[in-house]
Every structure is written in C-alpha cells, then in structure tokens.
Amino acid sequence: MGKAAAVGTAVVVCAAVGTAVVLGRRRRRRDAELLGAAEAERKKKVAAVIEDVERTLATPTALLRGISDALVLEMERGLRGDMHSQLKMLISYVDNLPTGPSVGDEHGLFYALDLGGTNFRVLRVQLGGREKRVAKQQYQEVSIPPHLMVGTSLELFDFIAAVLAKFVETEGDEFHLPMGRQRELGFTFSFPVNQLSISSGTLIKWTKGFSINGTVGEDVVAELSKAMERQGLDMKVTALVNDTVGTLAGGRYMDNDVVAAVILGTGTNAAYVEHANAIPKWTGLLPKSGNMVINTEWGSFKSDKLPLSEYDKALDFESLNPGEQIYEKLISGMYLGEIVRRILLKLAHDAALFGDVVPAKLELPFVLRTPDMSAMHHDASHDLKILGSKLKDIVGVADTSLEVRYITRHICDIVAERGARLAAAGIYGILKKLGRDKVPTDGSPMQRTVVALDGGLYEHYKKFSSCLEATLSDLLGDEASSSLVAKLANDGSGIGAALLAASHSQYADIY
Numbered sequence: 001m002g003k004a005a006a007v008g009t010a011v012v013v014c015a016a017v018g019t020a021v022v023l024g025r026r027r028r029r030r031d032a033e034l035l036g037a038a039e040a041e042r043k044k045k046v047a048a049v050i051e052d053v054e055r056t057l058a059t060p061t062a063l064l065r066g067i068s069d070a071l072v073l074e075m076e077r078g079l080r081g082d083m084h085s086q087l088k089m090l091i092s093y094v095d096n097l098p099t100g101p102s103v104g105d106e107h108g109l110f111y112a113l114d115l116g117g118t119n120f121r122v123l124r125v126q127l128g129g130r131e132k133r134v135a136k137q138q139y140q141e142v143s144i145p146p147h148l149m150v151g152t153s154l155e156l157f158d159f160i161a162a163v164l165a166k167f168v169e170t171e172g173d174e175f176h177l178p179m180g181r182q183r184e185l186g187f188t189f190s191f192p193v194n195q196l197s198i199s200s201g202t203l204i205k206w207t208k209g210f211s212i213n214g215t216v217g218e219d220v221v222a223e224l225s226k227a228m229e230r231q232g233l234d235m236k237v238t239a240l241v242n243d244t245v246g247t248l249a250g251g252r253y254m255d256n257d258v259v260a261a262v263i264l265g266t267g268t269n270a271a272y273v274e275h276a277n278a279i280p281k282w283t284g285l286l287p288k289s290g291n292m293v294i295n296t297e298w299g300s301f302k303s304d305k306l307p308l309s310e311y312d313k314a315l316d317f318e319s320l321n322p323g324e325q326i327y328e329k330l331i332s333g334m335y336l337g338e339i340v341r342r343i344l345l346k347l348a349h350d351a352a353l354f355g356d357v358v359p360a361k362l363e364l365p366f367v368l369r370t371p372d373m374s375a376m377h378h379d380a381s382h383d384l385k386i387l388g389s390k391l392k393d394i395v396g397v398a399d400t401s402l403e404v405r406y407i408t409r410h411i412c413d414i415v416a417e418r419g420a421r422l423a424a425a426g427i428y429g430i431l432k433k434l435g436r437d438k439v440p441t442d443g444s445p446m447q448r449t450v451v452a453l454d455g456g457l458y459e460h461y462k463k464f465s466s467c468l469e470a471t472l473s474d475l476l477g478d479e480a481s482s483s484l485v486a487k488l489a490n491d492g493s494g495i496g497a498a499l500l501a502a503s504h505s506q507y508a509d510i511y
C-alpha cells in the first residue's frame, strides 16, 4: 500500500476506532442507565409490596383493645348458647381441677394419650398422692403420618391404639397397677368436641391439617375404645379433655393461681375457669366448686377488626376449611410460615426479589414451615448466613444478596409480630372476662393471676413468645401486669389428662 494511502487508511481506522470507543462508551453508559433504571424500578416495587404488607398486617394497640372487646362479646354469646356466636365456649365437665400438693390426693398408675395437630403423645404417670405427686412418668412422642390426617377414621384410631398398645407393653416394674384393676386413660383430643360427659363427646369438626370423613358427629371415646379392643388392649377412657383443658389441669396442679391455659402449637386455643353461674346455657346441677372449665375454641374467632391481608384471604380460600378458624390462621404454627411464603412469592413475581425467574419451589404451599421461618427470623449473624442457607435449601435460591436476606427476615418479623400481638389480645380478652385485667376499684390487692401456655410455637419461637408477653404487659399496664404470670407449662396437657383420669377413676371412691 502507498505511504499516503497508508496514512489515510490509518486516519480512517483511528477515526473508526475512536468512534467505536465513543459509541461503545455511550452504549455502555446507556445500558448502565437502563440497568440502573430497571434496578431502581425493581427496588420501588419491592418497597411498595413491603409497605402494603406493613400496613395490612399492622396491629396498633388501640386495634388490639377493640379485638379483645369483640372476643369478650363472642365469649358471652357462646356462654349463652347463641348459635351464631363465633366461639363455641364448650363445657368441659371439668368442674374440679386437681389441686396438686395442697389437696390433690390422686395416686396410682394412669395413662394419657394426646392427639395434637402434628404430634401424638402417649404418657404413663405414677401419681404418688399428696406427698409424692408425680412420682414417675414416661412418655413417647410420634409424628402423625400426614396420610392419616386425610384418611379414614378407622385408620387414624387404629394407628393411635396400636402405638398405645405397644407403649403399654413397655410398662416396667417401677409402674404398678393394683391387682384386678383395669388400666385407665386420660384422652387429650386437640379438636372441638361437644362433650356429653367428662368421658365422652362428639367431634364438631376437624381443624388444622385434618379432614377425615365419617368422624364428625361420632363419639371419639367410642371410636378409640373400639380401636383399643381391636388391639386387644384392656383400658378404659375415664376422661376426655381438650388439650387446653388438660394444660389448665396440669398447670393448676403445679400452681394454684392458674386461671387459664393457652395453646400455641400447630393450632391455637384457650381454656379458662368460668363461674358456673355465669354460663346461661349450663342446665345441669351447679357444681360444688361453683366453677366450670370452658374450652373457648377461640381459633374460630373472626371479626372485621382482624387485620386480614390478601395473603390471608388467599390462604384461607385454598385451605382445607375455608371460612373457618380465621383467628387461628393468623396466629398458629401451621400457618405462619405459609403466610411468609405467600408474601415472598408476591415479591418474587412482582418485584423479581429472587431474580427474573421465580423459584419453582416457592410456588409450593407449606414448603416454608414455621420452624424454618423461626430459624431465619432468629438469625443474628452479620451476613445472615443461616437465613441464606434456609432460602437455598427450601426455596432453591443460592447466593442471595444481603439486601434480599434482610427483606426476608423483615417479612418474618412482620408476620410473627402480628400473630404474637393477636394472641396477646386474646389472652387480654379472657383476663377482662375474668375481671383480672385491672387493679380492683375497691382498693383490694390484685390477685396473682397465672396463665399456663404450651405448644411448640410458644415453646420454641422465642421472638414470638417475647413479643406476646411484651404486648400483654402493654395492654394490662404496669400495675395489673405486675400481678400476671405467663408461664410455659411444658406438656401440661399430658399430665393434666392423667390427673383428670385419676380424679375420675372408676376406683376413685376407694382412695
């Protein structure tokens, strides 16, 4: 190529390169601006969803007070037998709680069986009467196979009876049954039952994850007794109690000031000691004690005051029991993780929280369980690595940014806080019903009041239980809350059921 031509070519090439560089820089700047704009738009969408969640799940104290008042009204309607009451306020036929060391003379070997929403426990207790009290106890916990929750009545009760029969076979010499006596059982059944007596009752409906045709309306003691016979197990059910009633009995045995029991487990519910003459629908003889334990079945409470979000409505619509157990679906362990999942799914769909592709596993109902939510919520590490690994294991999203992890933890916090505060409002309502929510106007000292709590959610989800207790103190105010004790009554329902079996033993009159 000639010199001039070469120079010309070089000039053209330089110019082209220069233009390319300028154009490339412009394109990169434009791409960066477009990317920045897209990222800014995404962040805006994330913020909008979070603001909406914070607003629709908010539980300001004034709202909680209104909810407590609405609950008390429904409690009163239920006690009147108003068929439209949101609360069943079921009569337990427990009118004389085992009173433990001061009076309790229960003694002997008794069994208890506790069918909950997730677990099933069998227990044997050697009661030692006044001096020894619970001399010895052994128990076994079994997860309920999910297929039995939606199978047949026969399969469920045969499973229960088989586990119980095996457990009885392991009875050691340290437990002894006097000659000629039949083993006796307290049956804790964590579902709403119309009690016909202390040892019989018909199932009103299934709740939580159970939905078994053919059991509603049946006497659950008769179902269990038939299953025990099929197992060749000679045992008599002498007490049928809801787990809240069992927990109340177990709690009172340990502390005479227990007036109510609350379960926060797979489901939620509360029982309390009502004055028998404050139960208009009670037509029986007034109990000697003047009291009757009421199983409120508060999980079925609903009110337009309850902060219901689009996520709650969708969860309820797709649940096994749409329109039922609304208060329970905002609070209990079966549902908290699922609510968080639904909010994360919305963030994934609308704001690409986990990137342009929505993680397939996030679409799976109940894939995020409350224990996992609890582990994420309690992650206090600087890079939230526990939360990150949970998202990876459960949702299938690896390498989430710190921002995404903080957002996830914030969602856990909002959902858990709402549940805890609503549960506190429920307890506050029961205390109001009992007149234990404020210092007496006549100047007499406030009575020490104990609420026994149990259930895997309350026991293990520390941020939940501490938020509940702080909210309850806030609702009560300093003076009244100084007389209130909220305490964990671990497996109270098992001991309680055994105690009630003892106090209603067919041999009771020969103590």
Ligand SMILES: Nc1ncnc2c1ncn2[C@@H]1O[C@H](COP(=O)(O)OP(=O)(O)O)[C@@H](O)[C@H]1O
Residues within 6 Å of the ligand: 115, 116, 117, 118, 119, 120, 190, 264, 265, 266, 267, 332, 333, 334, 370, 371, 372, 374, 375, 454, 455, 456, 457, 460, 461
């Ligand atoms: N570590 C945990 N953190 C938060 N919730 C938990 C934890 N462990 C269990 N739970 C909740 O407790 C429920 C089990 O409660 P539990 O009282 O043990 O059994 P059940 O409900 O069958 O009576 C589970 O469904 C779960 O939602």
Ligand SMILES: O=P(O)(O)OC[C@H]1O[C@@H](O)[C@H](O)[C@@H](O)[C@@H]1O
Residues within 6 Å of the ligand: 115, 116, 117, 118, 189, 190, 191, 192, 207, 208, 242, 243, 244, 263, 264, 265, 266, 267, 268, 269, 270, 297, 299, 328, 455
């Ligand atoms: O012990 P769980 O399984 O959490 O049950 C708590 C409550 O769950 C509710 O769904 C039931 O209606 C109540 O009867 C029960 O007490």
